Amino acid sequence: MKDFHGTKVTLEEVAQAAGVSRATASRVLTSDPRVSPDARRAVERAASKLGYVPNQAGRALATGRSDAVALVVFEPTTLLFGDPFFPRLIRGLGDVLTSRDMQLILLAPQTASDADRVERYVAAGHVDGALLVSLPSAHPLPARLASRGIPVVIGGRPTEADRFNHVDVDNVAGSARAVAHLVAGGRRTIATVTGRKDVPAGQDRLRGYQEGLKAAGLPADDALIEAGDFTRDGGARAMRFLLVKRPQLDAVFVASDLMAVGVLEALHQAGRRVPEDVAVVGYDDDPMAIGLQPPLSSVRQPIEEMGREMARLLLDAVHSPDRPPRKVLLTTRLEVRFSSAPVASKPTGEAV
Amino acid sequence: MKDFHGTKVTLEEVAQAAGVSRATASRVLTSDPRVSPDARRAVERAASKLGYVPNQAGRALATGRSDAVALVVFEPTTLLFGDPFFPRLIRGLGDVLTSRDMQLILLAPQTASDADRVERYVAAGHVDGALLVSLPSAHPLPARLASRGIPVVIGGRPTEADRFNHVDVDNVAGSARAVAHLVAGGRRTIATVTGRKDVPAGQDRLRGYQEGLKAAGLPADDALIEAGDFTRDGGARAMRFLLVKRPQLDAVFVASDLMAVGVLEALHQAGRRVPEDVAVVGYDDDPMAIGLQPPLSSVRQPIEEMGREMARLLLDAVHSPDRPPRKVLLTTRLEVRFSSAPVASKPTGEAV
DNA sequence: AGACGTCGTGAGAGCGCTCTCGGTGAGAGC
DNA sequence: GCTCTCACCGAGAGCGCTCTCACGACGTCT
Numbered sequence: 236m237k238d239f240h241g242t243k244v245t246l247e248e249v250a251q252a253a254g255v256s257r258a259t260a261s262r263v264l265t266s267d268p269r270v271s272p273d274a275r276r277a278v279e280r281a282a283s284k285l286g287y288v289p290n291q292a293g294r295a296l297a298t299g300r301s302d303a304v305a306l307v308v309f310e311p312t313t314l315l316f317g318d319p320f321f322p323r324l325i326r327g328l329g330d331v332l333t334s335r336d337m338q339l340i341l342l343a344p345q346t347a348s349d350a351d352r353v354e355r356y357v358a359a360g361h362v363d364g365a366l367l368v369s370l371p372s373a374h375p376l377p378a379r380l381a382s383r384g385i386p387v388v389i390g391g392r393p394t395e396a397d398r399f400n401h402v403d404v405d406n407v408a409g410s411a412r413a414v415a416h417l418v419a420g421g422r423r424t425i426a427t428v429t430g431r432k433d434v435p436a437g438q439d440r441l442r443g444y445q446e447g448l449k450a451a452g453l454p455a456d457d458a459l460i461e462a463g464d465f466t467r468d469g470g471a472r473a474m475r476f477l478l479v480k481r482p483q484l485d486a487v488f489v490a491s492d493l494m495a496v497g498v499l500e501a502l503h504q505a506g507r508r509v510p511e512d513v514a515v516v517g518y519d520d521d522p523m524a525i526g527l528q529p530p531l532s533s534v535r536q537p538i539e540e541m542g543r544e545m546a547r548l549l550l551d552a553v554h555s556p557d558r559p560p561r562k563v564l565l566t567t568r569l570e571v572r573f574s575s576a577p578v579a580s581k582p583t584g585e586a587v
Numbered sequence: 588m589k590d591f592h593g594t595k596v597t598l599e600e601v602a603q604a605a606g607v608s609r610a611t612a613s614r615v616l617t618s619d620p621r622v623s624p625d626a627r628r629a630v631e632r633a634a635s636k637l638g639y640v641p642n643q644a645g646r647a648l649a650t651g652r653s654d655a656v657a658l659v660v661f662e663p664t665t666l667l668f669g670d671p672f673f674p675r676l677i678r679g680l681g682d683v684l685t686s687r688d689m690q691l692i693l694l695a696p697q698t699a700s701d702a703d704r705v706e707r708y709v710a711a712g713h714v715d716g717a718l719l720v721s722l723p724s725a726h727p728l729p730a731r732l733a734s735r736g737i738p739v740v741i742g743g744r745p746t747e748a749d750r751f752n753h754v755d756v757d758n759v760a761g762s763a764r765a766v767a768h769l770v771a772g773g774r775r776t777i778a779t780v781t782g783r784k785d786v787p788a789g790q791d792r793l794r795g796y797q798e799g800l801k802a803a804g805l806p807a808d809d810a811l812i813e814a815g816d817f818t819r820d821g822g823a824r825a826m827r828f829l830l831v832k833r834p835q836l837d838a839v840f841v842a843s844d845l846m847a848v849g850v851l852e853a854l855h856q857a858g859r860r861v862p863e864d865v866a867v868v869g870y871d872d873d874p875m876a877i878g879l880q881p882p883l884s885s886v887r888q889p890i891e892e893m894g895r896e897m898a899r900l901l902l903d904a905v906h907s908p909d910r911p912p913r914k915v916l917l918t919t920r921l922e923v924r925f926s927s928a929p930v931a932s933k934p935t936g937e938a939v
Numbered sequence: 940a941g942a943c944g945t946c947g948t949g950a951g952a953g954c955g956c957t958c959t960c961g962g963t964g965a966g967a968g969c
Numbered sequence: 970g971c972t973c974t975c976a977c978c979g980a981g982a983g984c985g986c987t988c989t990c991a992c993g994a995c996g997t998c999t
Contacts, residue, residue, distance in 0.1 A: 247956095
């Protein structure tokens with residue numbers, strides 16, 4: 236069964252060993268049904284005896300496909316590896332890709348020249364299509380790839396939403412839901428620490444917050460909005476500003492759990508109790524949320540599902556290139572924990 | 588300059604547009620010096636005008652090389668993405684790979700069948716060689732790949748150390764150094780929380796601890812050794828056991844920073860002050876070490892350098908396949924912080 | 940002036956595979 | 970007994986590239 240050679244085995248040799256032509260051997264290996272059981276068995280035995288593995292380059296050249304897709308992540312590697320988002324996304328992608336025997340290739344361009352490399356890499360036919368995530372807004376790459384006829388799927392909301400396949404999480408609805416929950420818990424002065432305003436997720440979560448307030452009939456107040464940057468320290472800083480500007484606030488919606496850690500610290504330092512004085516809801520449902528003091532309520536995104544959906548969209552696009560771009564919107568779920576427990580004094584049932 | 592077509596451009600078309608033969612065009616693109624300036628210019632202009640990108644499959648088939656290497660990580664994706672080791676390793680690898688215009692392909696086999704996939708992937712010529720890290724001991728993959736004539740470099744200490752190229756960090760020396768530092772700080776009853784005994788790093792760090800004690804003339808005491816598992820909770824548990832078995836201990840050498848977090852928690856809960864009552868030194872110099880209470884002394888490994896060295900070894904092996912396996916041992920550095928400050932009462936200068 | 944590089948070039952083979960096309964033999968249908 | 974499927978198979982083209990080889994055009998040396 237095992238091979239003990241150092242030299243490459245070709246299909247020709249397998250065919251010879253099996254006593255058939257190269258064409259028949261190829262048919263067996265591509266599981267073409269038009270082969271007799273005898274021939275099939277002979278080829279399979281010869282292949283396994285010789286330790287044959289089809290040469291990827293030859294196959295790719297003949298078929299025009301590579302059976303691989305690229306996941307292009309526009310994020311510094313340090314962040315990439317710290318962020319629990321990616322293992323979940325990759326698991327989702329893997330679910331559908333491995334079932335179709337396709338490889339996932341991770342590319343993390345760090346610089347502008349890296350991005351050019353990625354374009355060349357993809358255009359060179361290394362992969363059959365590209366999945367793009369955390370794409371800076373108005374980045375030229377998707378249009379470039381599309382102009383080369385390469386299937387593309389974007390994770391998140393792209394700038395020109397209609398031109399490309401994309402799957403997004405409904406950040407607006409998720410955030411509005413979080414605010415509604417705070418309102419239902421008897422909170423009335425609800426602040427927010429936003430994400431970066433230059434990324435769609437940041438924008439959408441802010442919009443959701445505003446819509447949530449409006450839906451509850453609460454007044455908009457710009458002093459209740461403070462910009463964060465998706466970092467822990469940024470969250471702490473924003474929270475300190477909020478406490479100065481609006482000391483009477485009784486709840487905060489934070490656009491990411493990482494920032495929420497900073498928020499909790501700042502509240503603790505300021506002597507505010509959570510959730511008695513101030514309720515906090517985060518976003519992302521980071522695994523650490525459950526371990527925080529107090530355990531953090533958070534909006535959970537269906538990341539695995541997002542991965543699965545992205546992979547499906549891409550495979551469809553590879554298979555039928557002329558299909559118009561599609562958009563998939565996934566819904567979130569609010570994980571309620573102690574950090575947003577209702578105020579004890581005031582009755583809960585006022586709203587919702 | 589920009590292209591505006593959806594169809595693939597071939598070298599033939601570039602050659603035609605430039606008014607030269609395919610051979611000359613190819614020479615330009617492979618930067619063969621034997622081309623006249625005129626022809627070179629013409630080809631370059633035609634290529635950029637048509638947005639030409641060489642087809643990888645064609646090139647690979649003709650050259651037998653793919654200009655890519657695989658980084659095979661035997662680790663669950665969740666751990667992979669949580670571990671600060673990998674971004675540092677990848678940065679180091681990238682340093683030398685990108686300078687040679689080679690791609691890094693990340694493979695993270697999760698199951699036994701995934702490992703088979705990896706073997707096939709590599710054997711199919713997708714990559715010119717493989718870098719293997721956190722390889723379970725006695726895993727068959729390196730031998731399998733080697734028998735196929737595929738260059739391999741292992742990160743860490745492989746089971747059959749002499750058969751394969753590998754680069755390792757001197758865990759023994761690093762651990763011994765940490766113990767020496769504790770001794771120099773006036774500590775005399777030094778415990779250790781080990782890593783997993785089934786991985787080389789765990790074994791070596793324990794050995795370094797033992798050698799450090801012996802070098803200082805301190806007695807070996809098995810009750811001062813408690814097995815951890817490289818997790819935070821495992822560290823806390825091990826520390827609690829140690830406190831029961833040897834309440835008089837005045838220092839702990841912990842085989843990883845993550846476990847050290849648990850150790851610090853357990854010590855805090857037990858009412859021991861760090862470093863006044865118990866000094867602690869960790870391993871890995873995780874970025875969080877500096878943010879702990881108190882800031883954690885830790886053994887820093889030259890991970891980036893390890894990556895660079897691995898890449899160099901692999902490229903050498905790709906270039907000259909018959910070279911015998913080489914071994915590179917890298918040294919560590921001890922980052923001294925407050926968690927291992929010397930005891931105030933006893934004078935420091937007793938040893939070293 | 941002839942012999943001998945050197946330089947730039949094109950023709951063409953060949954890398955390992957898939958896939959179309961045409962052919963062969965066995966069985967079904969008349 | 971003849972044709973007509975139909976299942977199976979082999980020959981061979983061709984995917985896009987690199988690289989060897991041979992060749993013409995110069996320059997140089999004797």
